[in-house]
Amino acid sequence: MNKVLMSGNFIICEAAIRAGCRFYAGYPITPQNEIPEYMAEHMRKAEGGIFIQSESEIVAINMIAGASAAGLRAMTSSSSPGISLKQEGISSMAACELPGVVVNIMRGGPGLGNIRPSQGDYFQATRGGGHGDYRTIVLAPATCQELADLTMAAFDLADKYRNPVMILADGMMGQMMEPVTFKKPKPRIYNKKFMLQGAGSGKSKFIRGLILDPIDMEEHNWKLARKYEVISKKEPRHEEYNINNAKMIIVAYGTAARIAKGAIKRLQNNGMNIGLFRPVTLWPFPEQQLRSLSAKVKNYLVFEMSTGQMLEDIRLALQGYADIRFHGRPGGAVPTPAELANVIARIYERTVK
Amino acid sequence: MAKIVYQRPKSLKEAVFHYCPGCGHSIVHRIIAEVIDELGIRGITIGVPPAGCAVLAYNYFDVDMIEAPHGRGPAMASAIKRSLPDRVVFSYQGDGDLAAIGIAESFHAANRGENITIIFINNAVYGMTGGQMAPTTMLEQKTTTSPLGRNNKLDGYPVKVSEIFSQLQGVTYLERCMVNSPANVNKTKKAIKKAFQCQINGHGFSLIEILSPCPTNWKMNAVNSCKWIDEVMSKVFPPGVFKDDIPAATKTAEVDS
Known part of the structure; x- marks a missing residue:
């Protein structure tokens, strides 16, 4: 497969269709409008592909639930305020153990905020987001190639664990163009017994989230918790960059990690040894992997395009074994690598030397 | 040998309804099950029960069912029908579910002309x-x-759901019925059958509104509840066919069969 130059939002769509996604429902919201636009054309061209422009975000997520129950790979997308509306359905899908992919191209918040890239939805994404005791797997791509690979992986993970999976990117990732190679998707593994397609001549079944008996509901919660435990052990992914000999490690994800990489390269030329730890899965957070680094490196700087949300997971992971500093740019502000390099250099001078 | 004139429909499980005495839900459940049996569609029917008194409908219907969050039944039903176009998909909803929290879902499913059937129980009150x-x-x-x-x-x-929805171009069949007397129950059953038939023939969106007694919350006995539907409720919500765009050719065929 040859390399093609595409923008992030289109890449997500193309990867989804190639991964066998055959149902998309969504509602326009900036900065992810290219997704429903691409899907309107290309999903309807794909064999058996269904595209619906829904009347609301709430409807879109519930359509995904319906299509997923019917046995299709299904996806919806939105940006921050729209993702808040989808939480009812995400909680419901987690309860009913329905697979599905939700894309969040984050923008500035809270409230309507603005349409600039931001990372303020980390808590919402990694803590479930809706009501009740559940988790969603959260993937945070930092390159266009990763947008393609992780979108395909999202469908596999959703099926494997019968749980919603979120792609958490931001307006920068959605709008930027990079060359990308679409890899061959893995064949779908999903048991037909989980699909609701009519009873035929057999026993009827039902899918539900309402379990009135508290003992049964408790057991359902523990069952989900055991599943999340397995995911936490098996699925954390991260990237390490320039870790050997690093005196300080920047922890950042998505667009923030790209900026951090640029800053680190600049500072290398000035003789500063700085590494990057980039979580690729935000839930499950790669906490063991980060903690093991703290035996060697004692200085950490967390950089997020928020007032500090992933910071809490890093504190939990490092458990007081290291010094943790934070730099944040919330509300849609995106620093340049040069600007971030200045910040890092100041902290490096104070803490490392 | 004795002739069987009345028995439990095959599409209804061997379970005792949890509904209050005199409630219309159990009547409507039964006649839906009868229609499913008569049309021979048990194996291809998928039902979407709502949040509300009928949330446990999957304990009674012996067809595949998926429970929708409050008001979202038509969204789910639309997606299921689009994913599996040869299945018969119905959403079962109360008045709060359809006309309050789920008005957007119902309105737009109707407006898109989704080839689904909505059974709408109107008892003028939040029951559950x-x-x-x-x-x-x-x-x-x-x-x-x-x-x-x-x-x-x-x-x-x-x-007034039927009056409003009948204005939508996407709607093919829309009738308001009542289940407060044997004659009206029969009429309702016919309407439900017509709606399912409309879907099976691919003619598009159908909705049957059913005025249904809720003695518990109306604080009346069952008999007075049925009277109240005749004397009060049906004056505000007059029964009748509000829209019938089923092509004439199929109508004749149905009468013949």
């Missing part, structure tokens, strides 16, 4: 939560959240 005001609660009607009676200045007016 204990008798609060519904979008279909009538003026002057007392509920736990309109204790002095529904006041149009403060609470607005009853939503």
